[in-house]
Amino acid sequence: MKKIPFLVAAAVCAGGFAGTLYLAFYRAELDGKLFFNQKIFYYHVANAFMLFAATITCGVYSLLYLRKRQPRHDDIALAAGELAVLFGAVVLATGSIWGKAAWDRWWDWDARLTTSLLLWLTMVGYVLVRQYGGPGSERMAGGLAVFATVNIPLVYFSVSIWRTLHPQTSTVPELEGGMRAAMWSSVALFAIFYVLLLRLRTHAARAGRRLAELRERALDAGLIE
Amino acid sequence: MAWKDLRVELRSREILFTMAFFAAMVVVLFSFAFLKESDEGEMVAVAEITPGFVWVAVLFSATLGMARAFDREREGDTMRGLLLSPAPRTALFLGKAVSLFVLMAMVEAVVIPLCWFFFAAPLFAEPLPMLALVLLATAGVSVVGSVFAAMLMRTRARDVLLPVVLYPILVPLFIAAIKGTSALLVGELEVAWFWIRFLLVYDAAFAVAALWTFESLVIE
Amino acid sequence: MARPTITLVTTLGIATLLAVAGTRTARAQPAKEPPRSYQSPMRTQCEAELAKDKGWNAELRLSLRPEVHEEEASLITRNNKHVVMAYAAIWILTVGFVVLLWFRQRRLLAELDALEKKVAKAAEQ
Numbered sequence: 001m002k003k004i005p006f007l008v009a010a011a012v013c014a015g016g017f018a019g020t021l022y023l024a025f026y027r028a029e030l031d032g033k034l035f036f037n038q039k040i041f042y043y044h045v046a047n048a049f050m051l052f053a054a055t056i057t058c059g060v061y062s063l064l065y066l067r068k069r070q071p072r073h074d075d076i077a078l079a080a081g082e083l084a085v086l087f088g089a090v091v092l093a094t095g096s097i098w099g100k101a102a103w104d105r106w107w108d109w110d111a112r113l114t115t116s117l118l119l120w121l122t123m124v125g126y127v128l129v130r131q132y133g134g135p136g137s138e139r140m141a142g143g144l145a146v147f148a149t150v151n152i153p154l155v156y157f158s159v160s161i162w163r164t165l166h167p168q169t170s171t172v173p174e175l176e177g178g179m180r181a182a183m184w185s186s187v188a189l190f191a192i193f194y195v196l197l198l199r200l201r202t203h204a205a206r207a208g209r210r211l212a213e214l215r216e217r218a219l220d221a222g223l224i225e
Numbered sequence: 226m227a228w229k230d231l232r233v234e235l236r237s238r239e240i241l242f243t244m245a246f247f248a249a250m251v252v253v254l255f256s257f258a259f260l261k262e263s264d265e266g267e268m269v270a271v272a273e274i275t276p277g278f279v280w281v282a283v284l285f286s287a288t289l290g291m292a293r294a295f296d297r298e299r300e301g302d303t304m305r306g307l308l309l310s311p312a313p314r315t316a317l318f319l320g321k322a323v324s325l326f327v328l329m330a331m332v333e334a335v336v337i338p339l340c341w342f343f344f345a346a347p348l349f350a351e352p353l354p355m356l357a358l359v360l361l362a363t364a365g366v367s368v369v370g371s372v373f374a375a376m377l378m379r380t381r382a383r384d385v386l387l388p389v390v391l392y393p394i395l396v397p398l399f400i401a402a403i404k405g406t407s408a409l410l411v412g413e414l415e416v417a418w419f420w421i422r423f424l425l426v427y428d429a430a431f432a433v434a435a436l437w438t439f440e441s442l443v444i445e
Numbered sequence: 446m447a448r449p450t451i452t453l454v455t456t457l458g459i460a461t462l463l464a465v466a467g468t469r470t471a472r473a474q475p476a477k478e479p480p481r482s483y484q485s486p487m488r489t490q491c492e493a494e495l496a497k498d499k500g501w502n503a504e505l506r507l508s509l510r511p512e513v514h515e516e517e518a519s520l521i522t523r524n525n526k527h528v529v530m531a532y533a534a535i536w537i538l539t540v541g542f543v544v545l546l547w548f549r550q551r552r553l554l555a556e557l558d559a560l561e562k563k564v565a566k567a568a569e570q
Contacts, residue, residue, distance in 0.1 A: 035522045040531040047535075066441035086542045093534040101527035114400070121393035129390060133377075140376040140390075143438040147369070147394050150434045154397060154427075200546060207553050215560060223567040 009196045016189035023185055028178040037101035044094040045172065046186040047087045048116075050194045052152055054084035055123060057198070059149025062142035071209060074138050077145060079201035081126045083194060084148075088120035103165055111158035112166040119155050122148040240293050241328060245335045248286040252278050252339055275346040276406035280362075280399050282336050283329065287366050288388055290328050291374040318371060318439040326367040333359060351409050354417050358409070361424040362402040365431065369394055372435045398427055 024042045031038035058080035065073040095113070096106050107113065122144065129141040159166050175183055255278045337359070341348045348355065373391045405420030495502050 030522075036525040037527040039528050043532070043535055063437065066438060082542075086538060090535050090538050093538065094531045097527050097531040097534065101524075115397065118393045118396050122390075125386075125390040125393060129377075129386060133386065139441060142441075143372060143376050144390055144394075146434050146438050147372075147431065150430050151394070151397075153430075197542075197546075204546065204550055204553065207557075211553060211556055211560070218560065218564055218567075223564050 006196075006199075009192060013189065013193050013196060016185070016192065020182065020186045020189050023178070023182040028182040029176075031179075034102055037098070040094055040098045040101070042182050042186040043190075044091060044098060045183065046190040047090045047094065049187055050190045051084055051087040051091055051116075051119070052156070053191070053194060054080045054087055054198075055119065055145075055148050055152060058084055058123070058126070058145045062145040066139060066142045066146075072206065074142070075202045075205040075209065076198070077142060078130060078138075078205050079198050081123055081130070081141070081145060082201060083197055084123040085120070085127055086197075087194075088116070088123060092117065092120060099165070108165055110164040110166060111162040112155070112164050115151070115155040115158045119148060119151050122151065240290055241331060243293075244286040244290050244328060244332050247289055248282040248332050248336045249339060251282040251285055252336060252343070255281070256343060275340055275344050275348075275410065276403045278344070279333075279336055279340050279348075279406065280402050283333055283363075284366075284395070284399060286332050286336075287325070287329050287370060288391070290325060290332075291370045291391075292387060318375070318435070321375065322367045322371040325371055326363055329363045329367060330359075333363065346410055348406070348410065350412070351414065351417070354414065354421060355406070355409055357421050358402060358405045358417070358424065361421060361428055362398060365398045365424060365428045366395060368428070368432050368435050369398075372439055375439065394431070398424065401427065 020042065024039050028039070028042070030036070058077050061073045061077040061080065064070070065077055095116075099108065099113075100106050126141050126144050126148065129137050129144060133140055156169065158164065159168050172183065259274050259278075337348055340346055370391065373387060373394075377387050377390065401420045401423045405417050405424070408414075408416035408420065495505070
């Protein structure tokens with residue numbers, strides 16, 4: 001990855017983390033029901049959006065890879081898959097802590113929580129298959145990623161279909177003033193952060209693949225045993 | 226394609242018998258775990274749990290069936306022959322899915338009356354919704370299961386990875402089946418039809434996903 | 446099955462999805478009614494008793510003073526235990542991932558170096 005854009009993006013992220021924390025803790029209004037603990041919301045939702053983005057990226061590029069067999073699509077899919085596991089873990093952890101603060105339970109099997117957990121488990125399965133599946137595991141994992149992506153509408157709309165503890169999806173567009181600024185700046189920050197991490201991880205994946213190919217060629221040429 | 230698979234399975238009957246017996250054993254084992262003494266002193270299943278018995282037993286035996294069905298192809302190495310034949314890939318996939326569907330339907334034909342008999346659960350009170358529920362759920366499991374079993378056919382850790390990879394995808398389907406069945410047991414038709422519609426949407430979505438992915442997955 | 450059929454099945458699948466999802470979400474939004482104050486016989490009775498029994502009236506007012514509840518209220522409004530836990534979780538997970546990336550990068554570079562050395566050695570011979 002080119003050096004200058006990388007440094008710029010990293011600086012933007014660093015500044016962004018500081019900026020969004022300032023906005024969330026000093027500029028956003030104190031919520032009337034949950035008071036201070038509501039501040040978890042800003043990073044929780046941003047990470048949830050990025051979970052969806054990462055899963056969709058993984059699914060789309062996996063489908064492309066399955067169709068066209070271009071290795072660079074597979075690299076992006078792998079990176080996106082691992083990032084989906086990261087963001088999913090953050091969403092589940094912060095959501096569970098929010099749940100303890102708001103409803104006095106760490107976990108509740110309502111629709112939104114269950115479907116999110118299943119989506120995350122599917123992506124964990126994706127990473128496991130890539131790691132331990134042996135040769136040809138890229139295609140198998142790719143199929144899995146497509147199924148995970150099809151699952152996303154179920155997760156997103158689960159709050160409107162069933163009555164759940166989790167707040168409605170309409171809460172976000174209806175935010176006002178300081179909360180809205182904090183919310184959307186967090187989403188923007190995590191979007192940049194996601195793209196940054198994606199490019200880094202893709203780069204590493206591509207390097208790993210080329211290294212393996214080089215080793216194969218060296219073996220074939222008899223240069224190493 | 227489906228006829229060929231079915232003929233092979235039916236002639237050997239091995240898979241069918243093992244699946245059915247396994248499912249029955251699961252039901253019996255669960256009964257030891259979950260029955261409690263009712264007021265009259267007899268052992269009674271909690272009404273909410275009977276659907277769980279049915280569908281978990283079906284899930285476990287279906288996993289067995291999927292793994293075994295593709296095992297046969299792998300051992301005989303007939304997959305290559307099938308792939309080289311002029312039959313289109315999708316027909317191959319549908320053939321496997323249909324044969325899995327029929328196997329599961331036969332297992333359910335054993336498990337559901339068994340539960341009706343053992344637990345006095347009125348599973349046949351509303352036959353039409355129940356039939357719709359069972360057919361839709363079985364179709365969903367066979368389609369998704371066939372794709373994943375084909376995917377993992379040549380993997381080293383296949384037997385362990387198949388449940389790991391398949392169950393998170395199947396859980397919404399089983400939630401719908403279980404909740405739909407328990408709604409039917411209690412007589413709440415509205416709720417049951419909601420879950421049947423849910424199964425319909427789920428099947429449609431994942432059948433499309435399966436069709437998209439199957440073609441590219443079977444090339445070794 | 447040829448391409449057109451797959452496209453057709455896909456379109457049908459999406460159409461089914463949208464149709465069923467549309468009808469379902471439409472039904473899932475109940476109409477919201479504005480809240481009305483609830484007048485019950487018990488309320489009128491309570492008010493009458495309060496007017497009669499001055500002692501009880503005073504007791505109630507005493508226990509409802511703001512100062513009595515301030516401690517609990519400040520606990521609720523100032524509680525930031527969960528925020529701290531949540532942000533700690535976020536940082537640990539994120540930084541952990543970046544650290545893992547870093548280690549993987551180092552390992553790749555080391556493998557690359559080793560390969561280079563081997564090839565150079567073999568090329569000399």
